[in-house]
Amino acid sequence: MPKQKIYDDKRYAHFVTFSCYRRRRLLDNDQARKIVQGVLNSQLEKQNAKLTGFVIMPNHVHAVVWFPLPGQLSYFMKQWKQISSRDIRQIVLPTLNEYRSKTKDDDPFWQRKYYAFHIEDSSKLEEKLQYMHLNPVRAGLAERAIDWQWSSARYYELGHCVGVPIQSIN
Numbered sequence: 001m002p003k004q005k006i007y008d009d010k011r012y013a014h015f016v017t018f019s020c021y022r023r024r025r026l027l028d029n030d031q032a033r034k035i036v037q038g039v040l041n042s043q044l045e046k047q048n049a050k051l052t053g054f055v056i057m058p059n060h061v062h063a064v065v066w067f068p069l070p071g072q073l074s075y076f077m078k079q080w081k082q083i084s085s086r087d088i089r090q091i092v093l094p095t096l097n098e099y100r101s102k103t104k105d106d107d108p109f110w111q112r113k114y115y116a117f118h119i120e121d122s123s124k125l126e127e128k129l130q131y132m133h134l135n136p137v138r139a140g141l142a143e144r145a146i147d148w149q150w151s152s153a154r155y156y157e158l159g160h161c162v163g164v165p166i167q168s169i170n
Contacts (some may be wrong), residue, residue, distance in 0.1 A: 012066070012118035013052060013169050014073050015128045018081060019060040019111045026109065028058045031127045032092045033150050036061060039084040041042045041164045046079075047072055050167040052125065056150035057139065064125065077114050085109035096126045125169070129156070 002037060020026040027033050033056045040063065044051055049072070052064040067073065119125050133156070136148035145153035154160040 005078035011103045015117040021108045025058040053129045053152040081110045
């Protein structure tokens with residue numbers, strides 16, 4: 001299988017996807033999702049990045065991020081995955097039987113890699129945002145995109161706060 005090329009040499013917006021190890025539903029818990037969202041927020045601030053949209057699903061995460069300088073995506077993703085994995089393992093997994101039954105102590109929390117697609121125009125950005133926001137509806141988790149709390153859909157449709165700052169990319 002050919003290696004995926006990740007373009008991070010220009011100031012692109014990046015549509016990123018990463019999954020729980022073996023696509024397990026390790027993000028079925030609100031506390032786990034809050035950790036993923038909180039780490040996202042702190043990493044955005046640390047790298048002066050912009051978030052245009054996101055969705056946290058039970059077994060994977062999508063986000064559209066932009067950085068003021070090229071070459072920041074890999075570090076951002078490493079930190080987001082590493083810190084959220086550590087915190088979920090320390091805070092959530094020990095308290096929930098269903099989590100302990102889904103994992104072994106030596107299992108990774110996240111799949112090793114992530115998928116990144118660079119976005120160069122507004123029509124592709126709209127396409128990716130719509131795809132993300134409809135993900136919970138297609139999965140049967142919500143009737144409407146705005147009903148899923150762990151997404152930026154409520155920001156776009158209702159102007160509501162979604163726990164992380166949503167910013168346009170200019």
